[in-house]
Amino acid sequence: MKKIILLIFICTSVSIAQPYFNRITTGIIATDVGSYSMSAWGDYNNDGFQDLAVVPWNDGCWSCRSPILVYVNNGNGTFGRGNNTLIDVNLSCNGVTWGDYTNDGKLDLYITRYFSNVNFLFRNDSTEFTRIVTGNIVTDQNSSTGCSWGDYNKDGWLDMFVSNGQNQNNCLYKNNGNGTFTKITTGAIVTDGGESRSCQWGDYDNDGWPDLFVVNYQSQKCFLYKNNGNGTFTKITNVAPVQYIGWGAGCSWADYDNDGWLDLLVTYNNDNNRLYHNERNGTFTLTSLAPSQEFGYSYYPAWGDINNDGYIDLFVPKRSGSFNALYINNNGASFTKVNNDIVALGGGASDAGSLADFNNDGKLDLFVANGSTSNPINNYFYQNITSNSNKYIVIKLKGCTLNKSAIGTKVTVVAGGKRMLRYVQGGNGSQSMLWQHFGLGTASIIDSILINWTIGITKILTNVAVNQFLTVTECPTGILNSELPVKFELKQNYPNPFNPVTQIAYSLSKTGFVTLKVYDINGKFVKNIVNENQSYGTYKFDFDGSGLSSGIYIYELKTADFYETKKMIILK
Numbered sequence: 001m002k003k004i005i006l007l008i009f010i011c012t013s014v015s016i017a018q019p020y021f022n023r024i025t026t027g028i029i030a031t032d033v034g035s036y037s038m039s040a041w042g043d044y045n046n047d048g049f050q051d052l053a054v055v056p057w058n059d060g061c062w063s064c065r066s067p068i069l070v071y072v073n074n075g076n077g078t079f080g081r082g083n084n085t086l087i088d089v090n091l092s093c094n095g096v097t098w099g100d101y102t103n104d105g106k107l108d109l110y111i112t113r114y115f116s117n118v119n120f121l122f123r124n125d126s127t128e129f130t131r132i133v134t135g136n137i138v139t140d141q142n143s144s145t146g147c148s149w150g151d152y153n154k155d156g157w158l159d160m161f162v163s164n165g166q167n168q169n170n171c172l173y174k175n176n177g178n179g180t181f182t183k184i185t186t187g188a189i190v191t192d193g194g195e196s197r198s199c200q201w202g203d204y205d206n207d208g209w210p211d212l213f214v215v216n217y218q219s220q221k222c223f224l225y226k227n228n229g230n231g232t233f234t235k236i237t238n239v240a241p242v243q244y245i246g247w248g249a250g251c252s253w254a255d256y257d258n259d260g261w262l263d264l265l266v267t268y269n270n271d272n273n274r275l276y277h278n279e280r281n282g283t284f285t286l287t288s289l290a291p292s293q294e295f296g297y298s299y300y301p302a303w304g305d306i307n308n309d310g311y312i313d314l315f316v317p318k319r320s321g322s323f324n325a326l327y328i329n330n331n332g333a334s335f336t337k338v339n340n341d342i343v344a345l346g347g348g349a350s351d352a353g354s355l356a357d358f359n360n361d362g363k364l365d366l367f368v369a370n371g372s373t374s375n376p377i378n379n380y381f382y383q384n385i386t387s388n389s390n391k392y393i394v395i396k397l398k399g400c401t402l403n404k405s406a407i408g409t410k411v412t413v414v415a416g417g418k419r420m421l422r423y424v425q426g427g428n429g430s431q432s433m434l435w436q437h438f439g440l441g442t443a444s445i446i447d448s449i450l451i452n453w454t455i456g457i458t459k460i461l462t463n464v465a466v467n468q469f470l471t472v473t474e475c476p477t478g479i480l481n482s483e484l485p486v487k488f489e490l491k492q493n494y495p496n497p498f499n500p501v502t503q504i505a506y507s508l509s510k511t512g513f514v515t516l517k518v519y520d521i522n523g524k525f526v527k528n529i530v531n532e533n534q535s536y537g538t539y540k541f542d543f544d545g546s547g548l549s550s551g552i553y554i555y556e557l558k559t560a561d562f563y564e565t566k567k568m569i570i571l572k
Contacts, residue, residue, distance in 0.1 A: 020306055020326065021343045021366060021382035029079045029367075030381045034066030036369040038300065039379075040431035041356035042098030044082075044107045044124055048469075049073035050356040050433050051082065054379065055093035055111055057351060057371030066376065068093065068111070077359055093120075097427030098434065099149030100124075100405040101158045101175055105398075107405060112144035112162060112429070119144050119162065123179075136183040137173040144171075149407050149426030150201035150210045151175075151454050153231050154528070156402025158426065161189075163196035163214050170196055170214060188235040189225045196223075198300055200428040201408065202253030202262045203227075205282055206547040208452070208527055210408050213241065215248035215266060222248055222266065229525070240284045246271050250300035250352075252428055254312055255421040257332030260412070260546075262423060265291060267298035267316060290335040296322035300352035300430045304364040305329075308390035308439030310418045315343070317350035317368055324350050324368065346380055352430035357437060359383070362392040362467060364437055369430070391440040391466040395449070397424060400475035401532060403454050410452040411436050415466070416443030440466055450501075450544060456517075456528030458542040460501060488562035493555065497571035498545065504529065504555055504568075505540040512559050518543065521552045529555075545570045 024030045029052065037057035041050045051073050056066035070082025095112040102108065106124040113119055121138050122129040132138050137160060146163040153159070157175035164170050172190050173181040184190050195217040201210040209227035216222050224242045225233040236242060247269040253262040261278040268274070275291040276284035286292060297320040306313040311329035318324050324347035327335040338344050349370045358365050363384035370379050393413065397406035407426040412419060415438075422436045440446065446464035453459070453474045464470065489507040496502060504516065516530035526548070529541050543555070550572045556565045 020328075020338065020341045020384065020386050022385045023342050023346075024381045024383055027078050028081070029071050029379075031378060032069060033376050033378055034069075035371045035376045036066060036069075036379055037094055037351045037371045038096050038430040039352060039354045039367050039369045040096045040098050040109075040427060041354055041358075041367070041433040042107045042431070043073075043433075043435075044070075044098065044109070045072065046106065047073075047075065049075045049360065050358050050435075052079070052356075052358075052367060053082075053096050053098070053109055054367075054369055055096045057094070057369075073358060094145045095147045095427070095429035097147050097149055097429070097431045098405070099158045099407055099426050100403075101149070101160075102179060103157065103399070103402060103404045105404050107434075110147050110149070110160060112147045114143045114145065114165065116141045116143055116166075119147075135181055136171075137181040140171060140183070142168050142171065145197045146199040146215070146429035148199050148201050148212075148428055149405075150212070151403055151408050152201070152210055152212075152227060154209065154454055154456075156399070156455055156531075158403065158405070158407060161199055161201070161212060163199040163429075165195045165197070165217065167193045167195065169193045170199070187233055189233045192223055192235070194220050194223075197248060198250040198428045200251055200253055201426060202264075202423055203408075203410070204253065204262050204264070204278060206261060206280075208456075213251050213253070213264060215251045217247050217249065217269075219245055219247060221245055222251075239282070240286050241266060241274070241276050244274065249298060250428065252301050252303055253423060253425070254303040255423075256303070256312055256314075256329060258311065258418055258420055259332075260419060260421050262421075265301055265303075265314070267301055269297045269319075271295065273298050273316065290337050291316070291327055294325055294337075296320070298322075298325075299350065300428060302353040302355050302366070302430070302432055304355040304432060304437065305439035306364055306384065307386050307388060308363065308392050308441070310416060310420060310439050310441040310443075315353040315355070315366060317353050318347040319349060319351070321348055323347045324353070343380075343382055349377060350380070354430050354432045355437075356433035357394060357435070360394075360469065362394065362437075389442065391443055393438050393440060393446060393464070393466060394469045395436045395438070396469065396471040397434075397436065397451070398471065398473045399453070400473065403474075405434055406453070406474070407434070408454040412450040412452075413438045413440075413446060414448045414450075415446040416441045418443075435469075452544060455531050457530065458501070458544045460542050488559070488564075490555075490557040490564040490566055492566055493543070493568045497569040499570060499572050500546040500548075501542055501544050502568060503540050503542055505538065506557050507538045508534060508536045508559065510559070510561055511536050512561070515556075515558045516541065517556045517558075519554045519556065521554065523554075526553065
């Protein structure tokens, strides 16, 4: 359980030479009082503004009960009460995350609970939320903390991983694509027991398959599971993040140095946090950067580019008499801990921070959930007031028929000499917004945006304007001619040889289910580019060979009436 000495630090007036945030003190989102734990941002009503779900705390207190809060963004800087189905529930919870598990274009909500309670799944039915009450995903009685949506088998349907405490096994629920889930019962990923806390999916080895990190508490090692791409996982035991024994609390994947590989932050109680650099060969190195030197009772962190300079910054919430911590990233080489901003002058009861641009001004704002065993308090809501001329882009991703919330998609933005990576996260127990925010520094144009959708399609945009909210859909935009082709045809990719992107075109003379797959020269599967029903016509799709070795690869087009393969060459 959490060791708590409750001290609350509130600063109402402070002189700051370079302010980042201003604390909002009016409105229900800032004045509601309770004992809260985690929060999740998501546009659940699809009106173009970020809404917020906040759940009460119960890890160390069975009797601590507060209402689940859903704040609907009014679009004018204020928030109202959300759906009564949720806010009328008065109980104790732990984690919360949004994800469209039904693929109907509306975000659904999952909430975890401790002390051998059942977890909650709320389906978004547009006008109200419906609580799902059947199936293991909501009937298993566990002591759950973290929760993370992720499409681990890349079938286009979001699955759910739940981390459990009190020496219970963790849980993986496979989405059956019909509104139900199957509980996975074999493999270390669900047979490892412990005092697990936060969890998060992330493709740390850049093979296109989501891997999983699980944080463990009470002097236990953490877990790392490599996705084998066939529905199974390999437990990794020989890398730095899983060899340290401590009281782990939170975790978050992020590419802090813009090298195109996800790094890992693990927070600890009564110990230093640990920031691990991804060495791009399956291993990690513990850094000596400022976040690794932070001591205290740290919990669920949040990454985001606070000052829009092109490098992601870090917020770490604290409990037990500690101030919350804000780190500004110095070009990926170091971090500066901010001590005089109002964000860093609160804390002592903070469990999680989550970031979103609530007023659509291109700057990330911050919500901090505060919980305690006594003397319920306000949560913290901070507006980003950073003043500079840096540019930004916010990318709203929409899956086509599958994975509508685009969780697990990789987005790379190239601008101003920087190459910035984001991985769309399904939460770690708390959740920042699903829209992908990029600071662009002083760049006047975005050279390119590369989107690697989870089912294998790659989309490339070039010469994109800065300072905008851009919606990108996975649905094919490569239809060249809607007239009926006279025959099926798979064309030679162009350019060929290529590095790293090429285009593959083909024609369909009949509507049907189409797969376009890539294999290496030995026949090993590499990637799905197309896996869906398509109408007759001529199509073209981009294939990104980043992360692949030079050599010959095979691409295969298959329908019920046609089969053909061709060779292409990656030359680096």
